[in-house]
Amino acid sequence: MTGVLTLYRTSVGKKVIMALTGFILVGFVAFHMYGNTKLYQGPEVFNAYAAGLRDLGHPVLGYEHLLWIARVVLLSSVVLHFWSAMALTGKSQKTTAANAVGTLKRYGVQKRQTGYAAYTMRYGGVLIFLFVIYHLLHLTFGAVGYNAEQYQHPALDLKNNTYIYNVYNNVVYGFKNPWVAGFYLVTMLFLGVHLFHGVWSMFQTLGLNSAKYTGLLRGLAILVAAAVTIGNLTFPLAVYFGFVQ
Amino acid sequence: MKLTLKVWRQKNSKAVGEFKTYQADHVSPDMSFLEMLDIVNQDLIMKGQEPIAFDHDCREGICGMCSLMINGVGHGPKTAITTCQLHMRSFSDGETVTIEPWRALPFPIIKDLVTDRSSFDRIIQAGGFISASTGAAPDGNSIPIAKPDAEQSMDAAACIGCGACVAACPNGSAMLFTAAKLAHLSFLPQGKIERHQRVLNMITVHDAEGFGNCTNMGECSAVCPKGISLDTIARLNRDLVMAALKGLEPTVGIPVEG
Known part of the structure; x- marks a missing residue:
């Protein structure tokens, strides 16, 4: 009964791992974008949202329990998604490098017949991966991208034995830096392209696509990509142009 | 029609290949792509040079032997046809046409444009x-x-x-x-x-x-x-x-x- 290892051993199996972990990650980015729209409801609502994430599932689940489960699942998804992509890409490059015209070009002339999005998956993926690391160091840990005294770490409220969050302050100061905001904006555009191909591709890889549904699934991919990208693009722009202070 | 051909020439699977340029000066728009190559090869043979090796068999789009990456597209610019079904009217007079073999690790190049x-x-x-052992041909619609x-x-x-x-x-x-x-x-x-x-x-x-x-x-x-x-x-x-x-x-x- 080691047949389940088919998912690890075969090329299509590794793609299935990419599709499943991709599904989890798409769910996360959609939820992340939706949650962040509370930025527009002012500091109190936004900070309460940040605190509330730690109490998700209360009173059934304990403080930060669901959050840590989510963190473990998301981190494993990223690791598996990245590992599969590297394994698959490595083999494909070996295939196309053989009999190639040169070290950089496979054909003397080659014309693209289909959409550009699929061609950006690897570069986009690496950019998004680097961005996620920066994003965590920036907004979660306050380690980079802030001037002195700008970032507010969670403060312990001794009276109620809870933490007080001021993530609103951190977002506003964080995006005041044009370099940080610029990096964020560029990555979101790549994320949009990544999602446009990825969401449809996920269904194709899991074998849930067919001529009947492909239009519908392409539509869903456009919807998800547009919603996440446009939503996320508004946050730094709103801060930068002073709509959120 | 006059065409300039840039063709991939490679002696065998071990040798290093390169593009060579040939002139095709007497091309009729009604020729198929493979007929055009036949004419070019005839010229090469008359000049005592090695003709261009390419795969072909039925020349009616059903055998799957013809291949050729033509101007960067498999089977050339038209959709849903093989190279042998492609006619020279799909190209314009004076055009440069790049012809390459399929390139992939599991398709070793045997010679020029021919792959294994x-x-x-x-x-x-x-x-x-x-x-399943099927025996003789079953009745239709059984x-x-x-x-x-x-x-x-x-x-x-x-x-x-x-x-x-x-x-x-x-x-x-x-x-x-x-x-x-x-x-x-x-x-x-x-x-x-x-x-x-x-x-x-x-x-x-x-x-x-x-x-x-x-x-x-x-x-x-x-x-x-x-x-x-x-x-x-x-x-x-x-x-x-x-x-x-x-x-x-x-x-x-x-x-x-x-």
């Missing part, structure tokens, strides 16, 4: 059949098959195994070929029974032959002379997931290198 595509045969050997199933099976069976999918795929994957061969059998009652074992065996050999990995770009389907749909690949993926869930193991030996 027997890796496809080994994928077929891994599962492109049914193992096993009722729904019209849509018959249609989809026939659409997949149109694959001629030319290898344009691999050549066009930026990953050098043979998923469209493998998927077509699988779909052709799995839509029919005789082939349905072994569909999960079959997909596992054929993908195992596909990977072992050194083909790359599908990223759902669709370049394969775009150049396929038979217009095989990406649906067949979705069907392959679905069957492989089922094979994994059933805990099936591959029952084929992995071909030895060389």
Whole structure:
């Protein structure tokens, strides 16, 4: 009964791992974008949202329990998604490098017949991966991208034995830096392209696509990509142009 | 018509190849692409030079022998035809035409534009059949098959195994070929029974032959002379997931290198 290892051993199996972990990650980015729209409801609502994430599932689940489960699942998804992509890409490059015209070009002339999005998956993926690391160091840990005294770490409220969050302050100061905001904006555009191909591709890889549904699934991919990208693009722009202070 | 041809010349699989430029000065727009190459070769032979080696056989689009990457597109600029069905009227007078062989690890270049595509045969050997003993040809309609199933099976069976999918795929994957061969059998009652074992065996050999990995770009389907749909690949993926869930193991030996 080691047949389940088919998912690890075969090329299509590794793609299935990419599709499943991709599904989890798409769910996360959609939820992340939706949650962040509370930025527009002012500091109190936004900070309460940040605190509330730690109490998700209360009173059934304990403080930060669901959050840590989510963190473990998301981190494993990223690791598996990245590992599969590297394994698959490595083999494909070996295939196309053989009999190639040169070290950089496979054909003397080659014309693209289909959409550009699929061609950006690897570069986009690496950019998004680097961005996620920066994003965590920036907004979660306050380690980079802030001037002195700008970032507010969670403060312990001794009276109620809870933490007080001021993530609103951190977002506003964080995006005041044009370099940080610029990096964020560029990555979101790549994320949009990544999602446009990825969401449809996920269904194709899991074998849930067919001529009947492909239009519908392409539509869903456009919807998800547009919603996440446009939503996320508004946050730094709103801060930068002073709509959120 | 006068054309300038940039053709890939390579002595054998070990030699280093290069582009060579030839002039084709007497090209009729009514010639097929392969006839044009015949004329160029005739000139080369008369001059005492080595003619350009290229694959061809039926010259009516059904054998899958002709290949050629023409100006960066498998089987040239027209959709859903093979190189032998391509006419010179699709090119303009004075144009430079670049002609290359399929380029992928499992398709070693034998000479010039001729590649060895027997890796496809080994994928077929891994599962492109049914193992029931069928006896003599059965009576027509003795096993009722729904019209849509018959249609989809026939659409997949149109694959001629030319290898344009691999050549066009930026990953050098043979998923469209493998998927077509699988779909052709799995839509029919005789082939349905072994569909999960079959997909596992054929993908195992596909990977072992050194083909790359599908990223759902669709370049394969775009150049396929038979217009095989990406649906067949979705069907392959679905069957492989089922094979994994059933805990099936591959029952084929992995071909030895060389």
